[in-house]
Amino acid sequence: GDTNTLDALSQEGFSEEPVQQDKEAAGTGGRGTWEAVTAGERKKQPGRKKGHRKVVDLDGDDEHGGAICERQREHPFIVTEPGEVARGKKNGLDYLFHLYEQCRDFLIQVQNIAKERGEKCPTKVTNQVFRYAKKAGASYINKPKMRHYVHCYALHCLDEDASNALRRAFKERGENVGAWRQACYKPLVAIASRQGWDIDSIFNAHPRLAIWYVPTKLRQLCYAERNGATASSSVSGTGVHLPF
Amino acid sequence: GDTNTLDALSQEGFSEEPVQQDKEAAGTGGRGTWEAVTAGERKKQPGRKKGHRKVVDLDGDDEHGGAICERQREHPFIVTEPGEVARGKKNGLDYLFHLYEQCRDFLIQVQNIAKERGEKCPTKVTNQVFRYAKKAGASYINKPKMRHYVHCYALHCLDEDASNALRRAFKERGENVGAWRQACYKPLVAIASRQGWDIDSIFNAHPRLAIWYVPTKLRQLCYAERNGATASSSVSGTGVHLPF
DNA sequence: AGAAGGACCAGTGGTCCGTA
DNA sequence: AGAAGGACCAGTGGTCCGTA
Numbered sequence: 202g203d204t205n206t207l208d209a210l211s212q213e214g215f216s217e218e219p220v221q222q223d224k225e226a227a228g229t230g231g232r233g234t235w236e237a238v239t240a241g242e243r244k245k246q247p248g249r250k251k252g253h254r255k256v257v258d259l260d261g262d263d264e265h266g267g268a269i270c271e272r273q274r275e276h277p278f279i280v281t282e283p284g285e286v287a288r289g290k291k292n293g294l295d296y297l298f299h300l301y302e303q304c305r306d307f308l309i310q311v312q313n314i315a316k317e318r319g320e321k322c323p324t325k326v327t328n329q330v331f332r333y334a335k336k337a338g339a340s341y342i343n344k345p346k347m348r349h350y351v352h353c354y355a356l357h358c359l360d361e362d363a364s365n366a367l368r369r370a371f372k373e374r375g376e377n378v379g380a381w382r383q384a385c386y387k388p389l390v391a392i393a394s395r396q397g398w399d400i401d402s403i404f405n406a407h408p409r410l411a412i413w414y415v416p417t418k419l420r421q422l423c424y425a426e427r428n429g430a431t432a433s434s435s436v437s438g439t440g441v442h443l444p445f
Numbered sequence: 446g447d448t449n450t451l452d453a454l455s456q457e458g459f460s461e462e463p464v465q466q467d468k469e470a471a472g473t474g475g476r477g478t479w480e481a482v483t484a485g486e487r488k489k490q491p492g493r494k495k496g497h498r499k500v501v502d503l504d505g506d507d508e509h510g511g512a513i514c515e516r517q518r519e520h521p522f523i524v525t526e527p528g529e530v531a532r533g534k535k536n537g538l539d540y541l542f543h544l545y546e547q548c549r550d551f552l553i554q555v556q557n558i559a560k561e562r563g564e565k566c567p568t569k570v571t572n573q574v575f576r577y578a579k580k581a582g583a584s585y586i587n588k589p590k591m592r593h594y595v596h597c598y599a600l601h602c603l604d605e606d607a608s609n610a611l612r613r614a615f616k617e618r619g620e621n622v623g624a625w626r627q628a629c630y631k632p633l634v635a636i637a638s639r640q641g642w643d644i645d646s647i648f649n650a651h652p653r654l655a656i657w658y659v660p661t662k663l664r665q666l667c668y669a670e671r672n673g674a675t676a677s678s679s680v681s682g683t684g685v686h687l688p689f
Numbered sequence: 690a691g692a693a694g695g696a697c698c699a700g701t702g703g704t705c706c707g708t709a
Numbered sequence: 710a711g712a713a714g715g716a717c718c719a720g721t722g723g724t725c726c727g728t729a
Binding site: 518571572573588589592593658661 | 700701702703704705708709
């Protein structure tokens with residue numbers, strides 16, 4: 202790892218199993234469960250990356266013996282149906298949503314530590330939680346990724362049927378993840394419109410969603426739609442009339 | 446003013462009356478209401494300071510004609526009984542608590558603006574609120590001061606009788622504001638002990654208190670007392686067995 | 690091309706310490 | 710001495726853009 206600065210808040214909890222992926226939502230990161238299973242490979246410490254080029258190699262026990270290895274990223278997501286496992290070097294959307302549940306677990310651990318110590322207790326997934334996740338071995342969790350897909354997870358939480366239907370439709374059409382991600386905004390805006398446009402309340406009312414910050418773009422889309430958005434108006438490059 | 450950076454979030458709301466102090470809790474800042482009344486002086490733009498030495502003088506219309514004037518601070522607080530107006534160049538505790546109510550009003554204005562614009566809406570008194578207060582003319586409100594006395598205000602909110610009794614006792618004994626401020630911790634810790642030590646819940650359950658962050662020291666005192674603090678233990682220099 | 694994530698940045702919470 | 714508050718600083722929320 203490259204975060205060697207001591208963080209008094211996050212030093213406990215390392216005896217926990219680091220990660221422990223669920224079977225039905227198994228991730229397929231650089232060397233994740235699915236790949237491990239199909240290759241007959243023994244499961245290694247999950248999320249352990251090969252080494253970051255910019256960082257002194259502290260591992261020493263790298264299995265290839267090489268001092269410098271290529272940067273290993275998570276496999277990209279593809280649009281999968283509910284229950285479908287992604288084939289090849291891809292990750293499916295069940296796995297994506299599973300990452301949000303894992304973040305929730307890490308938040309709960311951070312909260313428990315904070316309460317024990319009488320310290321300020323986060324109510325949201327903060328930088329501290331991402332740092333904790335990384336230290337606990339879940340290096341495949343990072344802030345930009347989780348923030349990028351929050352609204353997709355929100356739709357999954359708030360209207361699983363609509364979310365599932367959208368996944369099936371986009372898979373069938375052969376759309377890429379970016380198109381599916383964009384399309385997730387529209388049904389959420391529709392939900393907001395039925396609930397007085399208060400997207401913050403909608404998030405906060407759902408126990409698994411309340412721990413996530415409302416994404417800026419979703420907030421802006423709700424605002425634009427509420428104010429009777431016209432065809433010419435747009436929010437930071439995204440037309441209000443969504444492509445879906 | 447020295448904050449010339451544009452803040453899109455805080456540009457509205459300036460047609461509001463800037464400050465408008467209540468009569469019964471009139472402050473006596475550099476040139477506040479009480480002083481103005483006793484001196485027969487006409488009330489000027491409240492909170493307008495004489496000019497900050499480190500800043501280019503943008504006023505021009507300074508009433509003394511001097512380019513550089515001495516820095517004018519708020520008068521220091523003294524321990525007053527409930528309803529008592531501080532005499533001389535002092536401010537009383539009713540005025541102190543009134544500042545917290547004013548901050549609440551500024552927060553509500555910031556919240557209303559944010560909601561109108563569909564932006565993130567603060568639930569606490571944040572830097573943004575202090576900036577807004579300053580721009581609205583309430584330059585006598587500042588973050589270090591408000592944070593310094595939050596727990597005193599908390600006691601006033603949670604147990605006004607106990608707060609009043611403490612004020613009377615400390616006034617009678619001729620104690621200074623610092624001693625009174627220190628003494629406010631103990632009854633709060635006692636309240637927390639009766640409610641499962643959850644000081645955050647106690648703050649959040651009270652509508653006027655919920656908008657203030659729990660002060661670090663109060664949190665630490667609750668933690669220490671909960672864990673059966675001994676005579677030798679202390680929290681950052683303050684003995685757990687408080688001087689009161 | 691589409692996508693993952695290191696790393697940056699403006700503005701935050703917190704409070705110290707030079708000031709009056 | 711006791712007290713008010715400018716100003717600093719470590720770590721935050723947010724996301725861009727060099728990378729693979």
